[in-house]
Amino acid sequence: DAGVIQSPRHEVTEMGQEVTLRCKPISGHNSLFWYRQTMMRGLELLIYFNNNVPIDDSGMPEDRFSAKMPNASFSTLKIQPSEPRDSAVYFCASSPSRTERGETQYFGPGTRLLVL
Amino acid sequence: KNEVEQSPQNLTAQEGEFITINCSYSVGISALHWLQQHPGGGIVSLFMLSSGKKKHGRLIATINIQEKHSSLHITASHPRDSAVYICAVRSLNTPLVFGKGTRLSVIA
Numbered sequence: 001d002a003g004v005i006q007s008p009r010h011e012v013t014e015m016g017q018e019v020t021l022r023c024k025p026i027s028g029h030n031s032l033f034w035y036r037q038t039m040m041r042g043l044e045l046l047i048y049f050n051n052n053v054p055i056d057d058s059g060m061p062e063d064r065f066s067a068k069m070p071n072a073s074f075s076t077l078k079i080q081p082s083e084p085r086d087s088a089v090y091f092c093a094s095s096p097s098r099t100e101r102g103e104t105q106y107f108g109p110g111t112r113l114l115v116l
Numbered sequence: 117k118n119e120v121e122q123s124p125q126n127l128t129a130q131e132g133e134f135i136t137i138n139c140s141y142s143v144g145i146s147a148l149h150w151l152q153q154h155p156g157g158g159i160v161s162l163f164m165l166s167s168g169k170k171k172h173g174r175l176i177a178t179i180n181i182q183e184k185h186s187s188l189h190i191t192a193s194h195p196r197d198s199a200v201y202i203c204a205v206r207s208l209n210t211p212l213v214f215g216k217g218t219r220l221s222v223i224a
Contacts, residue, residue: 033211043202043214056211089157104149105212107159 002026004108006092012114018080021111024073025094033105034067034077035091043091049075061086082115089113118143122203122215129222135190137218139203142184149212150177150188151202159202162188193222 005024013019025032033048047057049069057067064083069075079086089112093105119142129135139148150162163170163177165186170177174193179186190197203215 042216043204045211045213048211059211091159093159104161104164106161107151110157110159112157 004092004094004106006090006108006111008111009109010112010114012116013082014116015083016081017115018078019082019086019113019115021077021090021092021113023075023077023092023108025075025092026106027073029094029096029106030072031095031097031105032069032075033093033095034075035093036088037091037110038088046077082113084115087114118145118205118207118210118213120203120205120213120215122201122218124218125216126219127221129193129220131194131222131224133193133222135193135197135220135222137188137201137203137220139186139188139205139215140184141205141213143207144181144184145205146208147206148179148186149204149206150186151204153200153202153217155199162201190220195222195224198222
């Protein structure tokens with residue numbers, strides 16, 4: 001099993017540019033999560049999907065952030081326009097079933113984003 | 117919102133020592149996770165528990181629902197255990213809330 005796949009692994013961009021992060025969850029998993037990790041705030045949940053439907057996006061910082069899951073095998077997190085304070089590691093995770101059961105989540109390797 | 121506190125924030129141990137990392141939370145939960153983040157950044161799920169105790173190799177996780185407290189123990193610690201250990205909790209109909217993590221360094 002390839003695990004959760006994220007791309008790119010590293011991204012350096014200038015403020016104002018659009019950034020798109022990609023995630024391929026583990027096949028058969030029904031839930032997908034986007035997290036952000038910074039030194040100051042630690043890990044934070046941004047949004048999660050269940051069966052491709054966004055369930056809770058209350059963690060999305062502001063309108064500059066958007067996430068989509070067009071099908072069960074692909075999700076994107078987009079930042080437009082990017083700002084230096086968006087610099088962080090963005091993790092995608094998937095789990096086999098609905099979050100209410102508290103299933104184990106499997107994390108991708110993360111995308112390290114630096115906005116100059 | 118659940119408040120998750122971990123202690124200690126940083127821990128340095130000699131190889132072979134028994135290690136305990138603590139996690140307390142403020143609101144009743146349906147599940148608690150212990151995660152390990154390696155120096156390279158990768159995150160691995162160690163345990164998910166809602167009651168009692170779980171053991172995997174040298175790692176033991178316990179939870180006391182009444183006291184809203186969980187501990188992660190490492191027996192016979194080894195330098196390869198050096199990592200950040202993160203506690204995360206879930207209540208019904210809410211996603212995971214994370215602690216700030218405990219940075220463990222095991223010295224040979």
